[in-house]
Amino acid sequence: MSWFLIRTYTILVYVFMFAPVAVVMLLSFNANQFGSFPMEGFSFRWFVELWHNDAVMRAFRTSLILGSLTAVISTTLGVLASLAMVRYNFPSKNFMATVLIAPILVPEVVLAVALLLFLQFLGIHKSFLLLLLGHVIFTLPFVVLVVQARLYAVRREYEEAALSLGANALQTFFAVTLPLIAPAVFAGMLFAFTISFDDITGTLFWKPGGVETVPTQIFAMLRNSISPEINALGTVMILITVVLPVSGIALVRKLSRNPGR
């Protein structure tokens, strides 16, 4: 009996989590001109309008470029740092672990203000560069946490074998270590991309006037009225941010099942 209650409660909480998202996706196909209930037939018109909306397409391009650059830079920094944390013992290692996740221990608003004012003081005004630097520092801890967790599973014997067979450190890294840690690198990049693609809290502080990312574009559109176009945009966002990582995770699982480890 009580287990039945627990199960029902769990189902209700899942409904609470997913119903609003499901409604967004449902309404995005609504033919009704206000995009609200009642549903008046099925149509793709809002997706077509989205495609022809220049502001939205520009925002998409900005988000994609920003997310990709963030993913590459942040993962490079994160993987190197994680290698140091997982492979070596050194004094003040515990302190370094805290330092590496410091950017998420600081409230994002505070990080946003501090970075904005400091770089402005140095003469770097609101720009794409500021956005990129902000996204890199904000995603770095997530990359470190994810990559570190995966690196613990990679065994060291293969590298030692390569080294003892005469490969130098660089050869070993590119021929042995990198292929072994590829799933971790991939997971880090995916994580950084998604967080960057989704960020609004810092982005609203850092973005120059006239430049919008997808979330800030949605935010700007919300200020007018909630149009079905927003729901359509939401549906596209959900597909990108869910289908991409889920297929990514599936790929990582498949890659890490190879006999290399």
Added chain:
Amino acid sequence: MATADMNESGAKPWLLLSPALTAITLLLAIPICFIVVYSFWLKTASGVPQTGFHLDNWAEVLTDVFYRDILFTTLKIAFLTTVVCILLGYVPAYFIAMTTFRHKAFLLLLLMLPFWISYIIRTMSWINILGGSGAINAVLLWLGIVDEPIRMLYNEPTVIIGLVHYLLPFMVLNIYVSLDGIDRSLVDAARSLGCTGWQAFREVTLPLSLPGLAAGSLLCFVLSAGTYITPLVLGGPTDAMFANLVFEAIITQLNWPLGSALSLVLLVLLGLLVTVYNRFIGMSQIAKTFG
């Protein structure tokens, strides 16, 4: 020997760490020190702040009841959000940890999904549910229970609903990690010694899951206390939270010294909380969630 160079420190780890540490120093540590200095400067009409050591911003922030009231509102909203997250989150976490259901991994994946769904989309999705022409009103009108839409949006409870919806997965996941790590034989032992199921839960399972509960609560509290987007989207004109004041000061009024002082208040308060947590429980509990 696998652990041979685990003991040998040298310069290598520092070389590997240096890019990340440089980034954190230049883009986080120095900027935060900088806004401490900046908070003692003054805004001028020309836009170039007047340097020096002025206590005006701090006097304003620390004595004005307007700021104090909003600070209390913010802490209240963060507290209520955390409590609701615990109430809603514990049972599902327990279910996922204890179930013998075949598709347990699927349940976990479903739980992770909201992490990937855009925060702004999830926040605005509540307008479709609670709004004048949203799902609930559509059903009520259709059933003839009401004649005109009820006004449910744009107040403090909707801000809390939005925050709970955003933060609940953090809570469930942290509790789940804790529950999943409990040795089941401890519960069996309690049962065989005569505990009822409820007693065994209260005396064994619940205390052992407290670290996860604490980690989830910390995340929920800190993240909700620092938000300004949810009140802007789901709150009314009087539902500003502390971070909204920061946003107003920096972006709208361009009063950067005041904005610096306000953000430092937020940093110190939430920083204290994180420090206390770190002292008693430690950050490794949160790191486990990523494992």
